[in-house]
Amino acid sequence: MFNLYPYLLFFLKKKNIPFKDLIPEGFVDIHSHLLPGIDDGVKTISQSAYIIESLEQMGVEKIITTPHVMQDVWPNTSSIIRDKLRTMQEALASLKLDKIPLLASAEYMMDDAFLKRIQVKDILPLYDSYVLVEMSTFSAPINLSEMIFQIKVAGYSPILAHPERYAFYHDDFSKYEDLKTSGFDFQLNLLSLSGHYGKKVQKVAVHLLKKGYIDFVGSDIHNYQHLHTIQKGFSPKLSALIEPILSKNCVFT
Incomplete structure (x- = not known):
């Protein structure tokens, strides 16, 4: 008689653990694009409401x-973001979907406009002194050292969004150590761990986790596809890597 047990065991070992089964009490998602029509994220209030309700569930x-x-692409100001947030909060309240708080900060591209914002403190922090920043996917800022200096002089603590996605660092992991030493916290995209951006980015994400370089995580949800990818969760092996980091996000409560 044919023995199915080894194959069944293999399948069970490979089955993803849903993300909802990994989320700790007090978990805060610190990276997403859920204010409609303001960047490359959700386009409508209904799309945003659906994703927010799903995250709550x-x-x-x-x-x-x-x-x-980002200058010349999404030159959002603090007032524009606050106005969009207020509109979204009112819509959620009318839909009885305001059980969990929706707040807004920003993902700041480290460009010349950001440097000017830092100098005048026109910044929306994530929480306390934390500010979420990103680089171009093509190269690091030429004046990165000055950026870090100005951020710290202004009293902010920089969190670098999705370091695993910067391909120009992939062949020299010492650069990640340099970034950590210079004062950056690292925020990993859950989508990166899922393989959404490709195997190379996933491999780098795993490496950074194993090195202990990741401080926080974020969904970076822009749309329904991103939501459904994260909902599926991760393999047991990847879940074991990410689970200890998830509780660190509770500091933003």
């Missing part, structure tokens, strides 16, 4: 959404 207890701020 998964166990997320607070959302700090982070629209892009």
Whole structure:
């Protein structure tokens, strides 16, 4: 008689653990794009409401959404972001979907406009002194050292969004150590761990986790596809790597 047990065991070992089963009490999502029409994230209030309700059902207890701020592409100001947030909060209240807080910060591209914002403190922090920043996918800022200096002089603590996605660092992991030494915290994209951006980015994400370089995680949800990818969760092996990091996000409660 044919023995199916080894094959069944193999299948069970490979089955993903749903993300809702990994989320700790007090978990805060600190990176998403859920203010409609403000960047490359959701386009409508209904899309945003659906994703927010889904995150609540998964166990997320607070959302700090982070629209892009990037000169010449998405030149959002603090007042624009606040106005969009207020509109979204009112819509959620009318839909009885305001059980979990929706707040807004920003994902700041480290460009010349950001440097000017830092100098005048026109910044929406994630929480306390934390500010979420990103680099171009093509190269690091030429004046990166000055950026870090100005951020710290202004009293902010920089969190680098999705370091695993910067391909120009992939062949020299010592650069990641340099970034950590210079004062960056690292925020991993859950989508990166799922393989959404490809095997290379996933491999780098795993490496950074194993090195202990990751401080926080974020969904970086822009749309329904991103939501459904994260809902599926991760393999047991990847879940074991990410689970200890998830509780660190509770500091933003």
